[in-house]
Amino acid sequence: MTTEKLSPGMQQYLEIKADYPDAFLLFRMGDFYELFYDDAVEAAQILELTLTSRNRNATNPIPMAGVPYHSAQAYIDTLVDLGHKVAIAEQMEDPKTAVGVVKRAVVQVVTPGTVAESSKLDGGNNFLIALDKWGASYGLAYMDVVTGDFYVTEMADLAGATGEIRNLRAREVVVGWTLEEGDSAHQVLSGQMNLVLSTQLEADLESPLLDQRLSDLEKQTAGKLLAYVARTQLRELNHLKPVRPYQVRDVLQMDYATKASLDLLENARTGKKHGSLFWLLDQTKTAMGMRLLRAWLDRPLIERSQIEERQQVVQVLMDAFIERADLVESLKGVYDIERLASRVSFGKSTPKDLLQLGQTLGNIPQIKAILSGLEQPVLGSLIEGLDPLPELYSLITAAIDPDAPTVITEGGIIKTGFDETLDKYRVVMRDGAVWIAELEAKEREASGISNLKIDYNRKDGYYFHVTNSQLGHVPDHFFRKATLKNSERYGTEELTLLERDIMEAREQSASLEYEIFMRLRTEVSKYIQRLQSLAQTIATVDVLQSLAEVAETQHLVCPTFTEERVLDIVNGRHAVVEKVMGAQRYVPNHIQMDQNTAIQLITGPNMSGKSTYMRQLAIIVILAQIGSYVPADVATLPLFDAIFTRIGAADDLVGGQSTFMVEMMEANKAIRLATEKSLILFDELGRGTATYDGMALAQAIIEHIHNHVGAKTLFATHYHELTSLSDQLKHLVNVHVATLEQNEQVTFLHKIAQGPADKSYGIHVAKIAGLPEGLLKRADHILGQLEAHSAQLAADQSRSSEPVQANQAAQLDLFAEPTSHPILEQLRQLNLNTMTPMEAMLALADLQQSLK
Structure with a gap:
């Protein structure tokens, strides 16, 4: 930074910048916002601006870059979108009348969390x-x-x-x-x-x-x-x-990973709305309804009475097809009241904003009449919340011209008839030229001066122009305003009054309209709380009609809730997958778990539909607990307090976490936080490590959930050995994905059947993926050798079963909680609350090594 003497303006810049060191400072100078020093260098690079300098001839010229004030918003949006803060310093006095350096002050700091005007806002919450x-x-x-x-x-x-x-x-x-x-x-x-x-x-x-x-x-x-x-x-x-x-x-607890794995608000693979549950459900007609639908999906209910109240409204709207169609049409004319109210509060509302607010309020009586006409008590609170604010509606419709411009300083905003003084100005501006012509004609006839005319200039204003040859005919009531070489300029009392009215109208009309509009803003701000309450009601109506529309078009049914831990879904479907694939291609499945069943152990080949089956249950639960209907023929559900998932894998290399580490962390969260009222979905847990490690962890996790948690759990695995757990764990049942083998061809039926799968089909999946034929034959041959070796090993073990069985028993004892064991004592000494995930994994590895 230069040590040379700075101008007063630059000294002012540095003083303001010192208060906002972490923000780009946009410093208003005339028609531009200027940036200086490091701000200018960095902003020029980010925004692709021309980097110049101030005081170019100085030893150390000051880097400078600028953006036009009328298009600054786009540049601010870009900076904030990239995670920067922007402080906006405006001129606080008119440069024409300022004494010395123009006073400037920061009027707002725009940050990623406070941005309100960005064109990049998608209508959701920030x-x-x-x-x-x-x-x-x-x-x-x-x-x-x-x-x-x-x-x-x-x-x-x-x-x-x-x-x-x-x-x-x-x-x-x-x-x-x-x-x-x-x-x-x-x-x-x-x-x-x-x-x-x-x-x-x-x-x-x-x-x-x-x-x-x-x-x-x-x-x-x-x-x-x-x-x-x-x-x-x-x-x-x-x-x-x-x-x-x-x-x-x-509310129903779901962490970010769970919501991402279920594609609740966006498709996790594309980051787009398409392919998400939100996409399926969003038939809302207002921005407020869209935001509320997102909020409902984000935080489903756990209170039965609240859920069933929503269901009842959805049923009423489903039954009233014609009225619902009228309701939808009325909602289409509703603007985003919450954002309009905030613009009033920010002091940024335009005539267009108030017109949109007025149009919205004009639709409320119709919406209220439609719902009232249904004569359903369950709609009572919604009808009561539809406050049409008639006094505000009347004020806006009486004051704002339907063709008002966006700019508030150039007039044309206020309707004729709203303000008497403004109307007078407009009459003067409209009729002033006629009045001048009439006065000119009157004085020409009265004076007999045939070439008498009225002219205007800035110095003398309006005047009668009389040539020297006609000076003898000048009436007594004329008074001289200026003398020229060949003529004189005269005024009259009537012309002076007319001039005053015309000039006042020109100068004061736009200023008065601005003042009236500012008063209107202030008056509207008194209604903000009522507008926000109205917005909440409209949003709720909009979301409920959206749920009714989707329930009808997607053939959904109303779920029932039971206090028992019974789950009975007949022909359940994953509604999003079904919509993407088409109903004719989707295979529905029953999901049934009685009070004595806590865990379904799901086996079957990859690509056969295990993950879809698991996600299907979570989606049905979420839909049910937001008050929506669900994709099934029949659905009886308990109320869940949380959903935990481990479906799919994604390495977090930047965070230093492997796929297996993420698996274990998510499994740990579920095991520690789940209750018997929770839903756990684990897909192929343990495959991120060696076979025996993975199998041991999977079995230990299943046993822990079974013995200590009791949550309803779907556990999909490729470890067929785990299916024998059904003999030991009374609350676990085996199910599998059915397949059809015919002429050495395998067809995945995507249908869940009782019992364990009898074999794996990994090589068949590889064939579907298009791997070379020779490679597939080699894999089939190796598989035969491994299976033969496994059979021989089993025979050898049967001849010397006691030591092996004793060793197996010792290992299983780790999971069956023996009364005493050295390893168990070491486990008791571990303080898991203070250990990082990596420390916990290393401790587990040490214990495993001790067993060897």
């Missing part, structure tokens, strides 16, 4: 998160600055907090303590999760948005989030809702 800690506990608050949603909770540990951050798909976390690079939170949040981290040490504890029933940690965390938002947005945000405390256990 959550800003605050994280604070107190002892071993963590407080987590999150807010959508656009919709005003605001929540807070308390987590027992960092793992729980980071899991919730992943679920919320946040991009920015406000940390409530000084975060050092060696801090485990820094390593996880910045290193592994690549989040934008901000710091906020002071809390706003006096805000009326804070509930006094919050715990100290919750209040502190929510207060820091409010303080950060105030520090960056620098304006009154009266659309923010009071904070709502919540507990993760209040």
Whole structure:
């Protein structure tokens, strides 16, 4: 940075920049936002701007780059989308009248978690998160600055907090303590999760948005989030809702990996909406409904009464086909009230925004009439929540011209008839030219000056032009305004009054319209809370009609819930796969587990449909617990409190985690957190290591779930040896994917049948994949040799069975919990709560080595 004397403007820039060292500073200078020094160099590279310099002739010219103020939003969007912060410094006074350097100040800091105007927003939520800690506990608050949603909770540990951050798909976390690079939170949040981290040490504890029933940690965390938002947005945000405390256990728990493996909100392979459960269900007609549907899928219910209330509304709407069609048409005219309300709060609403709000309010009476006409008590709360705000609707429709422009400083916004003074200005502007012509004609006739005319210039305004030859005919009521060589310029009292009216109309009309519009904004802001409540009701109506539409078109049925741990699904289907494939190609399956069955051990060849069968159950459970109908002929379900999955594998090489490590971590989470009311789906667990290691771990996990957890579990495996566990574990049953063998050809029937599979079909799958014929014949030959060797080994073992059986018993005793054993004592000494996953794996390897 240069040490040469700086201009007052650059000194002002450096003073402002010192307060925002972690943000690009856009410094308004005339028609441009300028960037200087390192900001200019970096921004020029990112935004492909021309890098110039200020004071080029100086020894150390200052790097400079700029963007036009009228197109700055696109550049801001790009910077924020890449994870940067942008501080916007505006001119706070008119450069024409300013004394000395123009006063400038930052009016907003746009960050990844607070962006509200970006063209890259997809209509979903953008959550800003605050994280604070107190002892071993963590407080987590999150807010959508656009919709005003605001929540807070308390987590027992960092793992729980980071899991919730992943679920919320946040991009920015406000940390409530000084975060050092060696801090485990820094390593996880910045290193592994690549989040934008901000710091906020002071809390706003006096805000009326804070509930006094919050715990100290919750209040502190929510207060820091409010303080950060105030520090960056620098304006009154009266659309923010009071904070709502919540507990993760209040909804169906699913971690980010589970949601990704089930393709809930997006297709995990493509990152697109197409192919997700959200894609299947989204027949919403409003942006608010779309967001709420995502929220319902993200956090299904666990309270039976709430679920069944939704089901009842879906049934009513399914039965009322004609009324539902009318409802859909009415919803199509509804704009995003939540975002419109936020724009009013931000002070950024345009005439178009208010027109959209007015159009939306105009549709509410029709929507209310449609639902009221169904005469169903279950719709009562929805009907009551459809507040048409007639006084606001009347104000908007009376004030805003339907053809109003987007710009609010150039007039043409306010309807004629709304303001008497404005109407007078418009009459003057419209009729002024006529009045001038009429006055000119009148004075010409009265004076007898045949060439008398009225002209105008900036210096003299309106005047009568009289040539020297006609000066003798000038009336007495004319007064001289200017003398020229060949003529005189005169004024009259009437012309002066007319001039005053015309000039005032020209100068004041646009200014008055701007003032009226600003007053309208203020008046609309008084209705924000009612608008937000209306938005929630409309969103709920929209989601429920969407569920009814999908239930009808996809042939779904209403599930019933039972207090018993009984699961009975007849001809269940994976609705997303079915829609992609077509109903004619999809093979439905029964999924039945009585009260005495906890685990289904699923065997069968790869590509035969085991994973689809497992996902199908999870999808049906999620649909049922959001209040939707489900893809089956009949569905009786218990209510689940959590879903844990390990389906598919993806190496996390950047995070230093192998596929097997991810497998074990996800298995560990399920085993530790699942209850008998949970659903566990494990697909091919243990295949990421040596055969005997994998088999031993798979068996131990099955036994642990069976003996200690009791959760409903689908466990797909290629270890056929595990099917014998049904003889030892009374709550485990074997099922398999049926196949048809005919003329040495194998057909996968994609149908689940009782009992274990009798063989594997790996070589057949390889054949389907197109491996060379010679390679396949060689594999078949090797398989024959291995099977013969295995048979010989079994015969040898039978001749000397006692030692082998004793050794097997010793190993099985590890899983059958013997009363005493040295290895067991070592296991008891391990403090798993303080061990990393890698330390736990190494300890397990040491114990295994001891057995050898």
